[in-house]
Amino acid sequence: EVQLVESGGGLVQPGGSLRLSCATSGFTFNTYWMIWVRQAPGKGLEWVASIKPDGSETYYVDSVKGRFTISRDNAKDTLFLQMNSLRVEDTAVYYCTGAPPSHDWGQGTLVTVSS
Amino acid sequence: SYVLTQPPSMSVAPGQTARITCGGNNIRSKNVHWYQQEPGQAPVLVVYDSTDRPSGIPERFSGSNSGNTATLTISRVEAGDEADYYCQVWDRSTDWLFGGGTKLTVL
Numbered sequence: 021e022v023q024l025v026e027s028g029g030g031l032v033q034p035g036g037s038l039r040l041s042c043a044t045s046g047f048t049f050n051t052y053w054m055i056w057v058r059q060a061p062g063k064g065l066e067w068v069a070s071i072k073p074d075g076s077e078t079y080y081v082d083s084v085k086g087r088f089t090i091s092r093d094n095a096k097d098t099l100f101l102q103m104n105s106l107r108v109e110d111t112a113v114y115y116c117t118g119a120p121p122s123h124d125w126g127q128g129t130l131v132t133v134s135s
Numbered sequence: 136s137y138v139l140t141q142p143p144s145m146s147v148a149p150g151q152t153a154r155i156t157c158g159g160n161n162i163r164s165k166n167v168h169w170y171q172q173e174p175g176q177a178p179v180l181v182v183y184d185s186t187d188r189p190s191g192i193p194e195r196f197s198g199s200n201s202g203n204t205a206t207l208t209i210s211r212v213e214a215g216d217e218a219d220y221y222c223q224v225w226d227r228s229t230d231w232l233f234g235g236g237t238k239l240t241v242l
Binding site for chain 1: 170177178
């Protein structure tokens with residue numbers, strides 16, 4: 021059974037940092053592109069970042085470029101999202117999933133950026 | 136940059152057919168994925184590559200893609216189909232892109 025479990029969310033002040041983790045199991049993690057998707061309260065889904073299986077290529081939505089870094093540890097089947105210089109508009113539930121079509125999703129972790 | 140357009144909402148009576156559209160320039164040239172999301176839950180893939188259905192998804196869910204419009208069709212709609220539905224494509228200008236979502240209400 022495929023499992024993805026996000027963690028690391030919480031309340032942070034504007035300008036602060038958080039590191040999200042996504043522990044995975046049940047599939048060959050090191051062969052899959054992985055992505056982060058977020059959903060602001062009451063809003064739609066938004067792709068945030070993608071990473072190649074070997075970690076050699078990464079891509080970001082324009083609004084997070086230079087502030088967020090996606091990475092992975094294939095030895096531990098874990099995906100990360102380092103979020104720096106957080107803004108109020110980054111408030112959202114963050115999901116990790118395999119690159120589309122995304123058959124399996126985690127439950128999400130809530131990031132709240134507020135003073 | 137590429138844009139996907141979905142109607143914000145639609146309503147349908149139980150037993151009827153819901154057709155949720157996703158508009159995009161020459162979208163027929165792209166693989167379109169569709170997700171269902173119930174309140175407070177993670178999205179669920181219901182159609183991928185425009186017309187294919189994942190295992191476990193009822194045959195009532197089907198997809199088509201032609202011209203500038205992709206369509207998710209839900210036949211014999213049930214109360215449990217009430218949810219938000221999102222289309223998704225990949226484009227070189229935007230990487231992975233979601234439509235704005237359609238809230239389906241079952242009357």
